[in-house]
Amino acid sequence: MRRRLIPVNVVIASLLFILLSLEPDQIKPPKAVMDRGETIYAKECLGCHQADGLGVQGLNPPLAKTKWVLGPRAQMIHIVLKGLTDPIEIDGDTYNNPMPPHLHLNDQEISDVLTYVRNSFGNNAKPITPADVKKVRAAIAKGK
Numbered sequence: 001m002r003r004r005l006i007p008v009n010v011v012i013a014s015l016l017f018i019l020l021s022l023e024p025d026q027i028k029p030p031k032a033v034m035d036r037g038e039t040i041y042a043k044e045c046l047g048c049h050q051a052d053g054l055g056v057q058g059l060n061p062p063l064a065k066t067k068w069v070l071g072p073r074a075q076m077i078h079i080v081l082k083g084l085t086d087p088i089e090i091d092g093d094t095y096n097n098p099m100p101p102h103l104h105l106n107d108q109e110i111s112d113v114l115t116y117v118r119n120s121f122g123n124n125a126k127p128i129t130p131a132d133v134k135k136v137r138a139a140i141a142k143g144k
């Protein structure tokens, strides 16, 4: 009796499908970046946003799958560099405590901590580079 093999084109199609479904977004950043980011998070963010990134209801918002964390990189960088005083709403809760600016952190530190946040607490979003931070810092310096 002839052995039934899976046709080669089916195998190739399946492999291609698996490769294509691994979009860059789903690839974890290098461990060194995540480790540096975690250290900066512990020092600069944890006090308000908590170790689990879930914040404190009504006071400090969660960083898990919010539109600011998963959204455009420039917007997230802007919030963290310059702070935020506008009220925001997440899952029906309004947050209106001021978030302080973090202009004392350098471009590498900001990119590490934001890449860490974007890939922790159930988040999975593209890394942020020091060049991204540099651009937003320059815009802020011009009063934006």
Ligand code: HEC
Pocket (backbone or CB within 6 Å): 041, 044, 045, 046, 047, 048, 049, 059, 060, 061, 062, 063, 066, 067, 068, 069, 076, 079, 080, 084, 085, 086, 087, 088, 095, 096, 097, 098, 099, 100, 102, 113, 114, 117
């Ligand atoms: C003193 C407390 C405090 C610290 C420290 C702090 N935040 Fe926040 N953060 C807040 C508050 C309060 C808001 C909401 C501000 C508003 O709506 O006016 C906020 C908002 C945010 C947002 C947008 C809303 C959301 O939840 O997605 C992001 C992103 C964020 N913070 C990230 C960070 C990161 C990263 C750090 C550390 C580098 C940090 N924060 C440090 C209090 C803090």
